């Protein structure tokens with residue numbers, strides 16, 4: 157395996173996989189179960205195959221979800237992964253690369269930028285998310301997970317071992333206070349594999365004020381990662397703290413229709429943000445999303461630099 161091969165694979169998959177384009181209504185049950193998609197459809201757990209896709213006359217058919225991804229690689233024993241386990245970062249419930257895969261050598265984080273037209277559409281209304289945004293969030297998630305699985309499987313085919321945590325049965329994300337049986341060790345609004353924290357360690361980008369992730373291609377996009385025993389030279393981080401790509405301009409805070417951000421420190425009230433997204437889901441079920449803090453902001457397409 158080489159970096160060039162990974163880049164070629166993700167470019168080809170992004171351009172040619174039907175999962176990166178909105179199809180006609182009605183997927184197959186297999187599609188919904190693939191890569192734990194239904195399990196990880198967090199604000200609408202009861203998603204079924206007939207809910208996916210668009211009506212022929214919606215004008216959205218064939219819409220592309222993501223631009224070509226970028227990626228960065230960390231050594232699996234990078235001390236940053238232990239840092240994530242500190243209680244003030246994520247906590248001891250956050251798994252290490254070695255927990256996902258014994259003998260892990262590398263962690264690869266991928267950032268998939270949303271199509272520009274989707275980001276531009278989401279700037280128009282100050283409260284309601286653009287229809288393109290919520291389709292990308294929900295229907296497009298199948299492509300996000302499939303991309304993680306694609307790289308995992310390519311590594312396995314090349315003779316390595318690999319796991320895509322987001323697609324794995326062991327992955328846990330809590331989006332409210334009602335933990336499913338067996339997942340109580342992961343606190344509310346937390347996860348045992350935070351794609352954003354992991355991506356910071358790999359060198360792909362940093363957090364922003366609203367806890368969004370600002371990659372080298374901006375903050376309007378999604379993340380997925382792969383843990384593997386393939387070994388290569390890691391990327392260098394061109395920032396020295398968790399907020400290195402945020403200039404604290406406050407635009408994301410002002411954009412938030414739920415006033416979910418703290419005014420005295422970085423970060424947001426996940427309960428408020430989640431309540432707003434649930435309201436969106438009531439109206440647009442099975443779709444949901446918001447992303448006002450990831451669109452119409454200076455860091456939407458590029459990183460900023462920390463002040464001072």
Ligand code: SF4
Nearest residue numbers: 364365402405406408
């Ligand atoms: S909008 Fe401004 S404050 Fe918010 S994450 Fe981007 S650079 Fe940081």
Ligand code: SF4
Nearest residue numbers: 412429446447448449
């Ligand atoms: S996703 Fe929406 S509700 Fe949540 S913090 Fe961002 S702007 Fe606010």
